[in-house]
Amino acid sequence: xxxxxxxxxxxxxxxxxxxxxxxxxxxxxxxxxxxxxxxxxxxxxxxxxxxxxxxxxxxxxxxxxxxxxxxxxxxxxxxxxxxxxxxxxxxxxxxxxxxxxxxxxxxxxxxxxxxxxxxxxxxxxxxxxxxxxxxxxxxxxxxxxxxxxxxxxxxxxxxxxxxxxxxxxxxxxxxxxxxxxxxxxxxxxxxxxxxxxxxxxxxxxxxxxxxxxxxxxxxxxxxxxxxxxxxxxxxxxxxxxxxxxxxxxxxxxxxxxxxxxxxxxxxxxxxxxxxxxxxxxxxxxxxxxxxxxxxxxxxxxxxxxxxxxxxxxxxxxxxxxxxxxxxxxxxxxxxxxxxxxxxxxxxxxxxxxxxxxxxxxxxxxxxxxxxxxxxxxxxxxxxxxxxxxxxxxxxxxxxxxxxxxxxxxxxxxxxxxxxxxxxxxxxxxxxxxxxxxxxxxxxxxxxxxxxxxxxxxxxxxxxxxxxxxxxxxxxxxxxxxxxxxxxxxxxxxxxxxxxxxxxxxxxxxxxxxxxxxxxxxxxxxxxxxxxxxxxxxxxxxxxx
Numbered sequence: 001x002x003x004x005x006x007x008x009x010x011x012x013x014x015x016x017x018x019x020x021x022x023x024x025x026x027x028x029x030x031x032x033x034x035x036x037x038x039x040x041x042x043x044x045x046x047x048x049x050x051x052x053x054x055x056x057x058x059x060x061x062x063x064x065x066x067x068x069x070x071x072x073x074x075x076x077x078x079x080x081x082x083x084x085x086x087x088x089x090x091x092x093x094x095x096x097x098x099x100x101x102x103x104x105x106x107x108x109x110x111x112x113x114x115x116x117x118x119x120x121x122x123x124x125x126x127x128x129x130x131x132x133x134x135x136x137x138x139x140x141x142x143x144x145x146x147x148x149x150x151x152x153x154x155x156x157x158x159x160x161x162x163x164x165x166x167x168x169x170x171x172x173x174x175x176x177x178x179x180x181x182x183x184x185x186x187x188x189x190x191x192x193x194x195x196x197x198x199x200x201x202x203x204x205x206x207x208x209x210x211x212x213x214x215x216x217x218x219x220x221x222x223x224x225x226x227x228x229x230x231x232x233x234x235x236x237x238x239x240x241x242x243x244x245x246x247x248x249x250x251x252x253x254x255x256x257x258x259x260x261x262x263x264x265x266x267x268x269x270x271x272x273x274x275x276x277x278x279x280x281x282x283x284x285x286x287x288x289x290x291x292x293x294x295x296x297x298x299x300x301x302x303x304x305x306x307x308x309x310x311x312x313x314x315x316x317x318x319x320x321x322x323x324x325x326x327x328x329x330x331x332x333x334x335x336x337x338x339x340x341x342x343x344x345x346x347x348x349x350x351x352x353x354x355x356x357x358x359x360x361x362x363x364x365x366x367x368x369x370x371x372x373x374x375x376x377x378x379x380x381x382x383x384x385x386x387x388x389x390x391x392x393x394x395x396x397x398x399x400x401x402x403x404x405x406x407x408x409x410x411x412x413x414x415x416x417x418x419x420x421x422x423x424x425x426x427x428x429x430x431x432x433x434x435x436x437x438x439x440x441x442x443x444x445x446x447x448x449x450x451x452x453x454x455x456x457x458x459x460x461x462x463x464x465x466x467x468x469x470x471x472x473x474x475x476x477x478x479x480x481x482x483x484x485x486x487x488x489x490x491x492x493x494x495x496x497x498x499x500x501x502x503x504x505x506x507x508x509x510x511x512x513x514x515x516x517x518x519x520x521x522x523x524x525x526x527x528x529x530x531x532x533x534x535x536x537x538x539x540x541x542x543x544x
Contacts, residue, residue: 102126109451112362112495114147114409116519125411125453125493128519132413132453135517136491140530141415142433142514144502148186149520150409154372155190158401161373165380166397172216174357174402175201177499181208182518182527183406188214193236195357195400199226206233216354216398218265220287221245227252231260237352238262239315241288243295246302246309253308263315263352264289264303266296268334270318270327288316291338300342311348313395314339317356320403323369325378331355332382340390350395355379357400361407363496364449372404403499410498410516412438413453414477416490417469427464429486434468435475436508438494438501442474450478453493458484466492470509502528510536 104110104118118126125132128147136143155171162169172193179201184194185208193214196202205215213236217227220241227245230238231252240246240262253260267288289296303311316335318327332355342348360369370378376399383397414431421427440446450466452458460482468475477494486492505513515530537543 108456109365109449109495111365112408112449114150114411114495115153116147116149117411119456123455123457125451125456127411128524129522130519130524132411132493133491135519135524136413136415138524139515139517139526141413141491142431142437143413144437144497144514144516144528145411145413145524146183146406146498146516146518146527147409147411147520148518151183151186151406152190154401154405154409155187155192157372158376158399158405159191161376162380162397162399164373165377166384167394168396169380170214170396170398171376172214172398172400173405174400175205176503177402178406178410178501178503179204180516180527182525184208184210187405193398195402196235199223199229202226202230202233202235212236216263216400222248224248231256231258236261237312238309239354240264240299240303240309243289243299243302246299246306250306250308253306255308259308259310261312262303262309263313263354264296264299264311265315265317266291266335266338268316268318268331270316270331270334291334296338297342297345300348301346304346304348313350313352313354315354315356315398317354317400318358320358321360322358323360323367325370325375328355328379329382332379332386336383336386336390336392340392343392350392352398353383353395354398354400355383357402357404359401359404361404361496361499364447369404372401375404407496407499410496410501412494412497412501412514414466414492414494416486416488416492419486419488427462428467429464429483429492430467430469431477431492432469433514434470434477435472436468436470436511437505437514438477438497439504439506440500441477441479442472443504448478448494448496450481450483451493451495452484452486453491455484455490461485470511507531507536512536 101121102118107113107117107119110117114127116128120126120131122131122133127145128149130145132145135145158171159169162171170193171191172195173187174195176197181204184205187194188210193216194201194205194210195216195218196205197217197219202215202217206212212234215235216237216239217230217235218239218241222241222245227238227248238249238260240249246262249260249262265288267285267290269290269292289299291297300311303309314335316331318331335353335355339348339350339353343350359372359375360367362369379399380397384394387394412433414433416429416431418430419427420430435442441448461484462482463480464483464486465476466478466481468477502513502516507513512531512533512535515526516528517524518527
């Protein structure tokens with residue numbers, strides 16, 4: 001599929017489907033939405049449309065998307081929803097936000113950094129108009145920096161791409177990537193929902209004022225008190241993972257005198273090319289009810305007959321940090337084929353379908369992910385075409401990105417401490433964080449591309465290993481990194497640290513977890529304070 005180009009009069013360059021439909025499209029670069037009757041016939045489509053903002057796919061809280069200008073300087077537009085100027089070109093944006101002395105193009109690690117990243121005249125890394133050296137001086141080290149502009153842009157790209165392909169769409173954020181009330185408020189403002197997996201995430205969403213009807217409760221072993229809390233607070237959907245949960249929900253619904261809205265998570269048996277710990281769609285998985293064994297059909301029949309639940313639709317999720325679209329298209333085909341059979345055999349009406357999330361981001365220069373709007377539109381069009389081919393009524397389509405919304409938006413900042421040279425073997429550079437705030441290298445073998453944030457102009461001079469400060473030999477953030485010469489007091493930045501770092505952080509060695517700030521237009525605000533020693537003792541019961 002080739003998407004719409006961005007110009008005053010847009011010309012379609014798609015590989016046309018053999019059908020005629022009333023459809024919406026969006027610019028594949030900036031995400032500007034269009035609404036037009038177009039005829040897609042076999043062969044090349046040569047329709048021309050005029051782009052205009054649309055009111056969205058009919059999802060509560062959704063708004064018209066705006067351009068992701070930091071990514072594509074050729075796109076222009078205005079938005080009343082954003083503070084600051086309209087978006088003529090990338091250079092002007094950077095001058096407005098970070099000062100005219102900040103350069104943004106061609107900086108080291110640019111493809112892994114937030115969209116507003118630049119380097120100032122002091123050769124310091126700048127994010128969201130804020131010098132990271134100043135941020136550490138004000139908020140302490142280590143520190144996680146989140147760029148609001150990048151988060152909003154990713155949200156708008158997903159919304160624009162999905163709503164351009166299907167008439168009823170919802171993008172929900174996978175909270176496990178990073179749960180934070182300030183980020184929840186940004187997501188709510190952008191019309192997204194939340195994918196939660198625990199009572200704690202549900203409670204944080206509620207306390208943040210998030211619209212609970214846009215909250216989807218996932219998880220393979222939901223506790224009864226969590227289920228009751230979710231029902232009390234009015235979550236929008238329960239995503240059923242097994243038969244025992246389905247029975248508990250049915251009983252609770254009957255006791256409350258309601259039919260709780262549910263999706264059934266099915267196991268499509270699709271192999272995703274990712275780390276084994278991140279595969280969730282295969283047959284041998286703790287997640288979901290397999291289709292191939294006949295158990296998913298049993299679950300559908302049980303849910304249809306239940307008096308305490310209302311079966312809304314089906315859900316599948318195949319894994320995370322995935323770059324290929326083929327496994328998603330296979331998942332769509334398998335699950336909608338299953339839905340078609342359930343319609344014929346048991347009268348299932350598929351009102352909603354979620355093919356999950358899990359799309360990857362760039363951690364190093366070797367990673368090459370698709371843009372979010374391209375991903376979302378590809379998935380949406382696959383659902384639309386597959387449903388049409390099978391004669392299924394078009395369901396609402398729900399996708400669940402997490403990492404790809406906050407991952408690139410976040411940068412971890414550390415201060416160099418001890419340096420150890422083993423002649424002929426290795427140089428170890430220890431920083432003031434490590435596996436307690438970022439377990440991913442130890443858990444998954446995750447790879448990062450570190451930067452010397454206080455001297456961005458210096459070229460690499462040798463190989464070294466960035467080690468953490470914790471009492472584990474496996475506490476290594478980056479092995480064999482090519483870096484400039486490092487000295488005590490230097491600042492090491494790890495881009496693409498916004499997802500699954502703080503989310504999986506711990507107090508190992510009774511260490512204090514770092515704080516986090518959100519930056520925008522040269523302003524930084526604390527969204528999570530650094531822990532204090534008293535926080536570590538709060539759960540102790542035998543202290544005077």
